[in-house]
Amino acid sequence: KQEVTQIPAALSVPEGENLVLNCSFTDSAIYNLQWFRQDPGKGLTSLLLIQSSQREQTSGRLNASLDKSSGRSTLYIAASQPGDSATYLCAVSRNTGNQFYFGTGTGLTVIP
Amino acid sequence: KAGVTQTPRYLIKTRGQQVTLSCSPISGHRSVSWYQQTPGQGLQFLFEYFSETQRNKGNFPGRFSGRQFSNSRSEMNVSTLELGDSALYLCASSLALGTTEAFFGQGTRLTVV
Numbered sequence: 157k158q159e160v161t162q163i164p165a166a167l168s169v170p171e172g173e174n175l176v177l178n179c180s181f182t183d184s185a186i187y188n189l190q191w192f193r194q195d196p197g198k199g200l201t202s203l204l205l206i207q208s209s210q211r212e213q214t215s216g217r218l219n220a221s222l223d224k225s226s227g228r229s230t231l232y233i234a235a236s237q238p239g240d241s242a243t244y245l246c247a248v249s250r251n252t253g254n255q256f257y258f259g260t261g262t263g264l265t266v267i268p
Numbered sequence: 269k270a271g272v273t274q275t276p277r278y279l280i281k282t283r284g285q286q287v288t289l290s291c292s293p294i295s296g297h298r299s300v301s302w303y304q305q306t307p308g309q310g311l312q313f314l315f316e317y318f319s320e321t322q323r324n325k326g327n328f329p330g331r332f333s334g335r336q337f338s339n340s341r342s343e344m345n346v347s348t349l350e351l352g353d354s355a356l357y358l359c360a361s362s363l364a365l366g367t368t369e370a371f372f373g374q375g376t377r378l379t380v381v
Contacts, residue, residue: 190370199272199358200372245311247370254299254362254370255324258311 158183160248162259169236170267177231177262179246184224186248190256191220191231193242200245203231236266270295272361272373280379286347289376293340293361300342301370302334305356314357317342318365349380 159182169175179189187208192200204213204220206229212221219232229246243263247256273292281287293300301316301324313326317336334344340361346353356377360370 192372197356197377199274199374200360202369202371205369247311253316253318253324253365254301254360254368255313255316255326256301256303256311256360256370257313258303260310 158257160259162262166263168265174234179229181227181248188249192245195242238266238268241266274373278377288345291342291359297361299362301360303358354380
């Protein structure tokens with residue numbers, strides 16, 4: 157069974173700092189890896205999708221990388237802002253379906 | 269472009285009752301999947317539908333069921349509610365299977381008392 161782990165569980169940084177969130181998974185036979193953010197009591201907002209044949213994706217201040225062989229992904233956030241405060245979740249899918257296995261998330265607080 | 273719409277947003281039910289939650293995917297999306305989110309277990313997969321067919325089912329008891337209609341809208345039903353069913357239920361839609369991005373709704377917060 158796929159196990160997804162995110163480290164750290166919580167992170168607090170001053171505004172403007174660059175930061176890296178980590179995600180690891182036990183089964184490298186994934187199809188997609190997707191990063192989401194979740195604000196308290198809300199649904200998930202998609203940030204980046206990395207397909208299994210890709211190694212990274214970028215959107216604005218966000219960059220996500222994928223190393224399938226080592227079972228790892230990182231989400232890099234540049235020049236963090238208070239509005240970035242949220243829980244960040246990574247999820248991996250298998251086969252050709254859309255069943256995701258989620259990590260437990262990293263709670264990010266950006267201090268003004 | 270409208271996002272994924274889940275109704276109702278909040279529900280309070282009594283133990284033993286049943287409940288039906290609804291999810292309208294993004295227009296043109298044919299895949300809908302459901303997840304349960306609790307503080308203790310995190311996000312857990314319930315089931316996935318594509319073109320009215322259930323493709324995958326998570327490890328939940330038979331009290332949890334779902335279906336998808338020809339317009340891709342989906343419903344999930346929980347019968348004989350238990351206190352432990354209190355959770356945020358999230359629905360995700362995707363254009364197709366496999367390589368496409370998943371978009372989530374705002375969720376339905378179910379409280380069982």
